[in-house]
Amino acid sequence: MSRIGKKPIVVPAGVTVTVDGHKVTVKGPKGTLTKEFNKNLTIALEDGHVVVTRPDDSIEMRALHGTTRALIHNMVVGVSEGFKKVLNLVGVGYRAAVKGKGLELALGYSHPVIIDEIPNITFAVEKNTTIIVEGIEKDVVGQVAAVIRSKRAPEPYKGKGVKYADEVIRRKEGKKS
Known part of the structure; x- marks a missing residue:
């Protein structure tokens, strides 16, 4: 059973x-x-x-x-109660801003990354480096957070990128000289 x-x-x-x-x-x-x-x-x-x-x-x-x-x-x-996912931006010059109901991200590319407005999803930004994705549908909140993370996934050497707040990045050792 x-x-x-x-x-x-x-x-x-x-x-x-x-x-x-x-x-x-x-x-x-x-x-x-x-x-x-x-x-x-x-x-x-x-x-x-x-x-x-x-x-x-x-x-x-x-x-x-x-x-x-x-x-x-x-x-x-x-x-x-609603659902929420928290993402952190790690890296020099990485920042986020809410534009209307969408999201604008500066992730080290030559252009800003724009996340358009999504129904029933709200974005909030704290201290320019913490993104909060909130909504009433658990699967949609998780999918939107995964799309934002995929724009610059964290790399293992310096840990730069977009990561979940509770995510632990396994770090690699650099070149030995």
Whole structure:
């Protein structure tokens, strides 16, 4: 049995969950998320908890059971608290600035790197070198942070580049003379 899939999802105060067959809508203070799930899984709202059950123990249903529960839990957390990723710029002259609702990065190239506005995502910059990506969809926040990091991934010799705040860069020793 799936340990994750069996756990009920607690719906906090201020969040409403609507289940319409296989379509789940979650409304909260930060916004609204709607997602469709597999028709074979049963999603029910029982006294303040969302419960996901599967019809049989086939490999496909076991895989979808925990995944569906995790996705619904992320929707509930997203509309109530939101998700955020913190990135740090390491390097001389590396800096970031919010331009409108987009982001402008100076990463050592001859031109600025522009990240356009993305729906439901907000950018914040602290001290010109710390970027905070916030939003209600966990996968979108992670993808946007990964795209920003890919513009100048950290290198192992000096550690320069864009890195996650909790990331540890394995450093290499330079040439021996």
